[in-house]
Amino acid sequence: MTDPADHYETIVIGAGPAGLTAALYLARYRREVLVIHDGKSRALRIPKTHNVPGFPDGIEGPDLIEHMTRHAEEFGTRIKEAKVTGIEPTDTGFRLTGSIGETWESRAAILASGILLNQVDLPHEVHEAAIEAGVLRYCPVCDGYEHSGARIGVIGCDSDGAAEALFLRQYSVDITLMPLSHPELSREQASEMADAGIAVETGALLALEPHDDHMEVRLDGRDAPLSFDVIYPALGCRPRGELAEQLGIELRNEGCVPAGAEKDSGVPGFFAAGDVVEGLDQISVAMGHGALAATKAHNWLREQDRHTLQADE
Numbered sequence: 001m002t003d004p005a006d007h008y009e010t011i012v013i014g015a016g017p018a019g020l021t022a023a024l025y026l027a028r029y030r031r032e033v034l035v036i037h038d039g040k041s042r043a044l045r046i047p048k049t050h051n052v053p054g055f056p057d058g059i060e061g062p063d064l065i066e067h068m069t070r071h072a073e074e075f076g077t078r079i080k081e082a083k084v085t086g087i088e089p090t091d092t093g094f095r096l097t098g099s100i101g102e103t104w105e106s107r108a109a110i111l112a113s114g115i116l117l118n119q120v121d122l123p124h125e126v127h128e129a130a131i132e133a134g135v136l137r138y139c140p141v142c143d144g145y146e147h148s149g150a151r152i153g154v155i156g157c158d159s160d161g162a163a164e165a166l167f168l169r170q171y172s173v174d175i176t177l178m179p180l181s182h183p184e185l186s187r188e189q190a191s192e193m194a195d196a197g198i199a200v201e202t203g204a205l206l207a208l209e210p211h212d213d214h215m216e217v218r219l220d221g222r223d224a225p226l227s228f229d230v231i232y233p234a235l236g237c238r239p240r241g242e243l244a245e246q247l248g249i250e251l252r253n254e255g256c257v258p259a260g261a262e263k264d265s266g267v268p269g270f271f272a273a274g275d276v277v278e279g280l281d282q283i284s285v286a287m288g289h290g291a292l293a294a295t296k297a298h299n300w301l302r303e304q305d306r307h308t309l310q311a312d313e
């Protein structure tokens with residue numbers, strides 16, 4: 001016999017900037033809210049962010065998440081670590097199942113599950129140490145500024161890589177685009193690179209060797225490694241949109257929940273927020289989505305109840 005499900009008014013899947021903002025708003029709308037997360041917020045990997053408004057000296061990702069967690073808990077949010085593997089509609093809302101057979105039910109649900117990066121092939125600890133050292137970066141919008149004037153290598157010689165190299169050109173004249181296996185630039189893109197003074201290598205990536213203050217890159221056909229202050233892989237990502245798909249939501253752009261789902265996902269009572277939604281993958285955007293999704297979920301519940309607040313409530 002399975003355990004009876006825990007019941008909540010609202011469940012938020014994800015404890016990153018989107019999910020924790022949604023939870024804070026819901027708790028302050030006096031909604032019962034449970035956050036379920038599997039410990040993989042991308043924000044936990046940020047050594048120090050400098051573009052979150054309100055922190056002029058920057059803030060470390062784990063500190064930001066800790067403050068946001070405490071803030072949401074302060075107003076009554078419950079937080080549980082578990083992996084949600086299933087979601088289905090019920091007569092009264094949604095039933096969620098966890099990877100070890102747990103079940104939860106809620107009237108409304110917010111998916112704030114983020115994305116997983118496609119990363120370069122390095123052992124996990126070496127990879128994370130290179131991020132911490134600042135010689136490996138994945139988000140020019142986040143930290144291109146910190147690499148102004150640096151020797152920058154971009155991995156991924158296709159349209160994504162070309163777009164990223166051009167974006168980084170704002171910060172440095174020394175940009176090199178390198179393929180993972182072989183260059184896939186159109187003639188037009190190749191001439192755009194040349195016009196912008198971006199060097200394009202053709203040999204496949206053989207190895208990355210991170211050091212404390214630079215990254216060495218070994219390419220097929222070159223005897224000596226190339227040396228860069230920082231490397232930006234432009235290899236795309238995998239949005240964690242499976243639960244939305246289980247509800248019949250059609251995903252876009254390699255698995256994103258369609259833009260606008262923070263206001264209306266098309267499934268009554270279900271909303272989405274943050275990186276998993278098509279758009280700019282940034283903390284401030286995730287927070288804004290979280291606020292919108294929570295407000296929409298709250299108003300949706302009020303409509304369901306045809307609820308009129310009494311003056312003394």
Ligand SMILES: Cc1cc2nc3c(=O)[nH]c(=O)nc-3n(C[C@H](O)[C@H](O)[C@H](O)COP(=O)(O)OP(=O)(O)OC[C@H]3O[C@@H](n4cnc5c(N)ncnc54)[C@H](O)[C@@H]3O)c2cc1C
Pocket residue numbers: 013014015016017018019036037038039040041042043044045046047048049050051052082083084085112113114115131138139142143240273274275276281282283284286
């Ligand atoms: C190295 C690095 C540096 C960055 N620097 C910056 C920066 O300077 N500025 C900036 O704005 N952004 C930066 N970002 C991006 C930023 O981290 C993300 O935009 C932000 O974390 C998105 O918030 P989110 O809540 O949508 O997703 P996330 O923070 O990724 O949170 C997703 C949550 O969902 C949970 N989850 C997912 N699926 C499930 C499931 N099935 N069951 C249970 N839980 C689940 C995860 O455990 C996690 O708690 C950086 C990212 C990285 C990796």
